[in-house]
Amino acid sequence: MPTETAAEKRAAARLAYDAYLAKCPSRRLLATLTDKWVSLILTALADGSQRYSELARTIAGVSQKMLTQTLRGLERDGLVARTVTVSVPVRVDYELTPLGQTLLPLMTAIKEWAEVHIEDVEAARSRYDSQA
Template sequence: MTTRTAAQQREQARIAYDAYLATCPTRQLLDRIGDKWVGLVLTALADGPQRYSGLSRTIAGVSEKMLTQTLRTLERDGLVSRSVTLSVPVRVDYALTPLGRSLLPVMQAIKDWAETHIDEVTAARAAYDERESGERQEHLP
């Protein structure tokens, strides 16, 4: 029987990850980073630490509950750090960790792509909806 080091065992497990399998733990991570609030929080933190209120102002439309929940899950996943400074009032800052920074180029590219191509996507949606509407009317008695 071959003995493997812990590093070799981790590498073997990493190779075995396959996000197409329902039981793969990377599925959960893909679900998390695919969330719209996650992408917006990460890109909002790109220029440096921010307080909760700053994030709330930057990310229009996010509820307090969703922003809090998103920040907690990002902290749990090691993508965001939370620093508390004891003062009156207490100051809490959120910042990207090195792991979060490594994800930033991907999230920024997705955000940039969406902002660049929204007009094309909107036109494609309208054309699709028009085709579907016409096909449904053809099948009416």
């Protein structure tokens, strides 16, 4: 069995997780992270834990089904933690995990970029549509 150099091991590791490859698991993660509800939920949780109803009020337009489904997916991926407090009624809080916190600067930057540049994008769309 031939011995691999450190450079060859690094090259093999890069190929193991290459989102350009169809079977790469990181591609599935990218598909999750680019969902609009994911980015809005993660940035909504930036200031700390929130109850389900607070998230629903903060994120206008999200249906109960989509919010529940997205929160479950984020919990499964280890980005959001769900805490149930036994009381009447039961209290459920959601917060970013340490892994979710590492993603927050990127998601916040994308959200802020969209808010700052939407007028430029709308103008470009209008120019494009008028030429088509």
